Amino acid sequence: MNPKSLLNDVIGTIPPSGIRKFFDLASSMEGVISLGVGEPDFDTPWHIREEAIYAIEKGRTFYSANAGLPELRKEICRYLKRRFQLEYAWNSDILVTVGGSEAIDIAFRSLLNPGDEVIVLSPGYVAYEPCVRLAGGVPVIVELKEEDKFKLKKEQLKQALSPKTKAILMNFPGNPTGGIMTKEDFSEIVPLIQESGIAVVTDEIYAELTYSGKHCSIASFNEIKDQVILISGFSKAYSMTGWRLGYIAAHRDLIAAMNKVHQYAIMCAPTISQYAGIEAMAKGDGDVEMMKDSFERRRNFIVNGLNRMGLQCPMPQGAFYVFPSIKHTGMTSEEFCEKLLEKEKVAVVPGNAFGASGEGFVRISYAYSIDEIKGALKRIAHFLETC
Amino acid sequence: MQEIQLLKAIEQDARISVTDLADILNSTPQQVDGEMKKLAEEKVICGYHTVINWDKTNQDHVMALIEVNASPERDCGYDKVAEKIYRYPEVSNMYLISGRSEFIVIVKGRTMREVADFVGQKLAPIEGVKGTATYFVLKQYKVEGVIIDQQEDDQERLLVTP
Numbered sequence: 001m002n003p004k005s006l007l008n009d010v011i012g013t014i015p016p017s018g019i020r021k022f023f024d025l026a027s028s029m030e031g032v033i034s035l036g037v038g039e040p041d042f043d044t045p046w047h048i049r050e051e052a053i054y055a056i057e058k059g060r061t062f063y064s065a066n067a068g069l070p071e072l073r074k075e076i077c078r079y080l081k082r083r084f085q086l087e088y089a090w091n092s093d094i095l096v097t098v099g100g101s102e103a104i105d106i107a108f109r110s111l112l113n114p115g116d117e118v119i120v121l122s123p124g125y126v127a128y129e130p131c132v133r134l135a136g137g138v139p140v141i142v143e144l145k146e147e148d149k150f151k152l153k154k155e156q157l158k159q160a161l162s163p164k165t166k167a168i169l170m171n172f173p174g175n176p177t178g179g180i181m182t183k184e185d186f187s188e189i190v191p192l193i194q195e196s197g198i199a200v201v202t203d204e205i206y207a208e209l210t211y212s213g214k215h216c217s218i219a220s221f222n223e224i225k226d227q228v229i230l231i232s233g234f235s236k237a238y239s240m241t242g243w244r245l246g247y248i249a250a251h252r253d254l255i256a257a258m259n260k261v262h263q264y265a266i267m268c269a270p271t272i273s274q275y276a277g278i279e280a281m282a283k284g285d286g287d288v289e290m291m292k293d294s295f296e297r298r299r300n301f302i303v304n305g306l307n308r309m310g311l312q313c314p315m316p317q318g319a320f321y322v323f324p325s326i327k328h329t330g331m332t333s334e335e336f337c338e339k340l341l342e343k344e345k346v347a348v349v350p351g352n353a354f355g356a357s358g359e360g361f362v363r364i365s366y367a368y369s370i371d372e373i374k375g376a377l378k379r380i381a382h383f384l385e386t387c
Numbered sequence: 388m389q390e391i392q393l394l395k396a397i398e399q400d401a402r403i404s405v406t407d408l409a410d411i412l413n414s415t416p417q418q419v420d421g422e423m424k425k426l427a428e429e430k431v432i433c434g435y436h437t438v439i440n441w442d443k444t445n446q447d448h449v450m451a452l453i454e455v456n457a458s459p460e461r462d463c464g465y466d467k468v469a470e471k472i473y474r475y476p477e478v479s480n481m482y483l484i485s486g487r488s489e490f491i492v493i494v495k496g497r498t499m500r501e502v503a504d505f506v507g508q509k510l511a512p513i514e515g516v517k518g519t520a521t522y523f524v525l526k527q528y529k530v531e532g533v534i535i536d537q538q539e540d541d542q543e544r545l546l547v548t549p
Contacts, residue, residue, distance in 0.1 A: 023547040036547035126549045175549075297396055297411045304410035347547055370400070370407065
């Protein structure tokens, strides 16, 4: 008997992550300098860790309410108001999740009927397309263009919309491009979204890492706020990736539905992490500023270095990635990354791991110390001279 | 140029090159150099020092924190008596503080004898100094934000993640 015959049809159509293959290759080598990670390099601030230790000492280790600890939900509301002027009711509009990843999954499981179309922006985070498909949806890809600074344009949205469109998934500031949307950029597309009545699933996990100017959430447009499912979390803002803590803010009817999936599939986010999350949101604004400042210095450092060696990339306005084009080398993204790894032992991620439209680009993370970045840049420069 | 970003960058690494700083600040080496000279002249930048754990060398080294009680003087408050203390090269740091004494003075020397002699023969007799209490440092845990003797953890971040 072939165990594979037990699997459903959808899972068979989903390819394994392109990053996995690369990870295996890099892990098998010695002395690799990696600029390949999608998480901050800071330790979680000590006062946050200490709060979790205290929670353990106190025995606060039981399930929480499905939607999350009331105090955490209140703190999330205060935070969203303080940082982004967004108003949500803690007892009906907030759901605490196991990272932003769970939030994406349960959003689509709650929204989609089989065959519903979801507009997915590409290049984009690796989980988006699979999550849509696993929920029975049909991804409709919109290719973000380098010349548009990887923003979503009104004409692109117009073309992608169809009577079957149920939702659009956005991620600004974006992984892997570092692209952002300003208030003016959103103003262009908001009328279309309102008219079409589709759901907007917006993954704003990198919101705090917006340089030069403040992050604008699409949820701040009141005319479409009821259509917006805002997903964010603690991983990137407070350097808490391993804590697996995220949240959704949305209209109460949508939260109630997603909470059903959440309560049966997950029960609740880890309680200890939730206590740490209260501390992070209540007292972590200074940590966020410190990390953002540091990322901004590294961003400038790496972009100036890359431009000097001929890997042209505009200054990304968010997240902690640069996404330069490598088309002039004549190599594909995968060739470039494999050769760079083999010859110079530097790991960066091929752009096509983030969708076909990422071909011709590579994602370089600058969540590393200046010294590490400097060492890697030297090797990349040598690679470009000799390849 | 962003002065604060420049200061934060060199506060973390005083040895960083001017060309690297220029990249970090989106500026030119000439501009960075000029800005650093200006900040030094204005005494915003007061020096570039190294954090050294002398315990790991074979050099004798002791450090003491000394609480100093002192009387203020008309017109200049504590500044004059402070100057009489901080002029000594044995004094590495000195602060006017609130609380039960007036100053905290950090004194460094090669041996306890040397520091004790300094306190007894130089510091205590200064006019205006009413009393001292000396606390010898037994172990350094953290200096200038650097944890001394921290175990280097293995890099736990995965090499490549989405």
